[in-house]
Amino acid sequence: MSQNIYDSIGFFESYSKYPRMEKGLAGASEWPLLETMLPSSLVSKTVLDLGCGDGWFSRWALDQGAKAVCAMDVSQNMLSRARALSPPDRYPAITFRQVDMETLEGQDGGLDPEANDVAFSGLALHYLVNLEAALRQVFRSLRPGGLFVFSVEHPIFTAPQRPGFQKSGAVQDWPLSSYFAEGEREVDWLGTPVRKQHRTISSYLKTLRTVGFEVVVVDEWGLNMGVEVRDLFGLRTL
Template sequence: MSQNIYDSIPFFESYSKYPRMEKGLAGASEWPLLETMLPPSLVSKTVLDLGCGDGWFSRWALDQGAKAVCAMDVSKNMLSRARALSPPDQYSGITFRQVDMDIEVLSEKLDPEEEAAYDVAFSGLALHYLVNLEAALRQVFRSLSPGGLFVFSVEHPIFTAPQRPGFNKKTGAGAAQGQQDWPLSSYFAEGEREVNWLGAPVRKQHRTISSYLKALRTVGFEVVVVDEWGVSEDDSRKHPDWPNDGGIPRFLLISAMKRVDAADSL
């Protein structure tokens, strides 16, 4: 079962002050790169938004001309916020559903005619919380129509790897003012990591890049694009809350396609 930390009131109130909650797309630093991995047009497409949070991607998809969006999240608080920000007179095409992707069968949450009927599936920074990633990927695979695209982001494995994560101040010749190092350890020791974030213990699952790619291929996806996002000298890639980290990768971004000749693998 996924940890539902966002239904903790103190945690949710703290997280609500984060840029990506206050600003939506504008507060998601990796969004410009992630957007390039999506289809050039969403007009008349059906979209699945997994780990929808407050619904920012679902609203964006509908604004881009999507026919319908099914938005799922484990958190009641997030879904309540998403509904409040998505007035029915403007976003009637969005259906919000509470789903724990770690224990529930995704296809059972869909109407029979919806199975294998989504053109695009999207997940923003949610899959690294799942214990059983491969099972969830099988569900996504089955929900997509042939030729459908799955685009997602996760915390970069370099960032999730350390057993005791934390920046160290960089010293020595050539160190930029205020620059900090991210000590990498335990990269190949996959499994649960617990970090203290916003005053609460948060559980994540560390996987290597190769494990993400292998899981996608195992269930039948064809990997299309693999990219990485990290702070650079480009102002558009900076984040006001993050230290000068010397350019470590923060997010792993992947797009994968359900081949037209692929058979359902659930």
């Protein structure tokens, strides 16, 4: 099962103060680049939102004309917040489900085959141990020609065994180590031990191709000369 840190009351209260929780879409700095990878129109499309958090992408998709959105998250706290922010009278076509992305395969009521036109996941897949199994299920859930857009924490940040910035004068450096040693990393975030899975960029690409995706776009978004960087992917089924 995925580590469910967001259902820890103390962690959730601290995380709720983050800009992307307080501001939603406007607080996700990487969003403008991610948006360029999505279809120019979502009108009448069926959308899957994996690791939906408080539902900001699901609401945006409906506002863009999507026919229906299935929003999944492992955290009951996140889903409760998402439902509160997505009143049924305004967002009747969002279905929220508590689902562990680590065990999508074989789960009751899992991803139906060829049910979605677009799948989206924001900063969630780097927590999964069995990434390939999850990606197979996403691929299976997309109709031919469907699109999968996702972001992950950049491997330069997940690589170090002991991550952290080092300041040299007015410059902050991020020492990179253990890049090719893939596997689990544990970091302290908001006073909580958090487990992430480090993978190289080439490993992500190989896994995507293995399950059947055609990689259309790979981009890297950065802020303040690399202080914050994410990998961004746009993919489609054949």
